[in-house]
Amino acid sequence: MAVTIDGSASVTINSGAVLGITSGTAVASTSGTSIDFTSIPSWVKRITVMLNGVSTNGTSNIQVQLGDSGGIETTSYSSVVSRIGSTGASNTTSTAGFLINNAITAAGTFFGVVQITLFDSATNTWSCFGTSNSADAANSGCLFNGSKATSATLDRVRITTANGTDTFDAGSINILYE
């Protein structure tokens, strides 16, 4: 039997997985302390978080956290972000989330891409890497990576700040998953 894929619709396979990349819904990051993308399908093996001109009202670093049916998990991350700019380099680590920025300014807006990939489905272990800019006077760039095992199958991601209290005030965020 011949199978024709004409590109007019997504294609699913027996497990329910959609072949190709699925886009989430872009959301304005102009208020609130966090942005959650929920109901991510269980078959997903790679998630790309994209930040476009994002800003907060404070100087706390931006971070991405993973979650499952039990909620967002805030411990046991292995995360490091390296900031490289004209004023030198600095590293910051965290166990509370994947840091994606370092030493930002409240006035700065930044752009970044975060890729989260399933390392081992048996242990729900995810790897993270990506780049962002700090949009500060030193025009710094940030490289980051990390690892985290969720306690159950991942179904949500959260973008928030390390202190949890700074508020988003500009930009937009979206995800892709596949």
Next chain:
Amino acid sequence: MTHRTVVNCETGQITQVEYTAEEQAAYDAAVAAQASAEAQTESPVVEVTNG
């Protein structure tokens, strides 16, 4: 009230979820603690010399 934004990937629906009273209390306490820490950092240093 403080809120978070939630995007449901299944439906595409975007909602703003207000903090519960418990979350709001924790948020207010964290903000107060940060303000207190910043005030201590910004306090002028008084140098005392003997003689």
